[in-house]
Amino acid sequence: MNFRGFATVLFGGIVDKYGSSLEIIKNNLPKANMRIPFRTYVSMMLLFTLFVYFACLVTVIIAMQIINLSLLLQMMYIVFVPITIAIVSILLFAFYPIQKASSRNKSIEANLPFVLTHMGAIAESGIPPYVIFTLISKCEEYGEISKEMAKIVRNIDTFGIDPLTAVKEVAAKTPSDDFREILMGFVTTTESGGSVKVFLKSAGQQALFEWRIKRQKFVEQLSAYAEFYTGILIAAPLFIIALFSVLNQIQPNISGYNILDLMKVSIYLIIPIVNGAFLMFLRGVEVEL
Numbered sequence: 581m582n583f584r585g586f587a588t589v590l591f592g593g594i595v596d597k598y599g600s601s602l603e604i605i606k607n608n609l610p611k612a613n614m615r616i617p618f619r620t621y622v623s624m625m626l627l628f629t630l631f632v633y634f635a636c637l638v639t640v641i642i643a644m645q646i647i648n649l650s651l652l653l654q655m656m657y658i659v660f661v662p663i664t665i666a667i668v669s670i671l672l673f674a675f676y677p678i679q680k681a682s683s684r685n686k687s688i689e690a691n692l693p694f695v696l697t698h699m700g701a702i703a704e705s706g707i708p709p710y711v712i713f714t715l716i717s718k719c720e721e722y723g724e725i726s727k728e729m730a731k732i733v734r735n736i737d738t739f740g741i742d743p744l745t746a747v748k749e750v751a752a753k754t755p756s757d758d759f760r761e762i763l764m765g766f767v768t769t770t771e772s773g774g775s776v777k778v779f780l781k782s783a784g785q786q787a788l789f790e791w792r793i794k795r796q797k798f799v800e801q802l803s804a805y806a807e808f809y810t811g812i813l814i815a816a817p818l819f820i821i822a823l824f825s826v827l828n829q830i831q832p833n834i835s836g837y838n839i840l841d842l843m844k845v846s847i848y849l850i851i852p853i854v855n856g857a858f859l860m861f862l863r864g865v866e867v868e869l
């Protein structure tokens with residue numbers, strides 16, 4: 581029995597009983613394109629966390645035999661370190677599908693205007709929707725959208741599902757609300773006898789317009805972030821280091837702390853951490869262009 585099977589046998593019943601409290605994981609697994617049942621994933625999470633807990637517990641106990649610490653500190657390390665590591669393990673498992681779904685969502689929304697423009701141009705020649713989906717699925721430069729289109733083609737070719745039902749199934753599991761609206765709009769247009777060409781052309785123009793607006797806003801925000809970075813993360817550290825240098829000539833210690841040590845902490849620890857945090861912030865608010 582492999583790890584998945586063993587975990588499911590061991591914790592499957594617990595997941596069935598208490599799994600309703602982990603709906604966020606259940607909802608994001610298909611959006612993250614993770615082909616693993618919710619029951620199995622949570623069972624693996626619990627088994628891996630249990631393994632990590634006991635491995636960490638044994639490691640800490642052995643370390644306490646080597647390091648000479650008071651009994652109170654030893655007990656604190658033995659109790660809290662394994663629990664902390666186990667909690668981190670659970671959080672990593674829980675947030676991984678969310679992070680992956682968010683990453684797929686960004687990829688889809690970044691490419692959606694260009695995909696719709698491409699689909700509209702193909703539809704103008706009278707090619708049926710199935711062929712359009714097939715052509716887009718083969719364009720790997722469209723990232724996650726090409727994978728979503730490949731699912732539609734797979735549902736039609738492999739499972740024999742009719743095109744509209746295949747589109748609905750992909751729409752129900754896609755992480756992008758905008759892409760879901762496009763797919764459902766395509767279904768509604770087809771069912772009502774409307775023109776798919778007109779729908780795709782209109783949707784492409786609207787998506788491209790919104791993309792330009794987002795891009796313009798982000799460029800404007802970047803100028804404000806650049807001013808903040810120059811003032812707070814470049815000028816301020818230089819001023820503080822210069823101030824420490826002057827103070828070191830006057831009084832080498834401040835409140836029992838050596839100024840040179842404070843300078844080293846600022847240069848090698850605080851400034852890199854603040855810069856890293858700023859880069860992470862930019863990564864979080866950036867618009868994929």
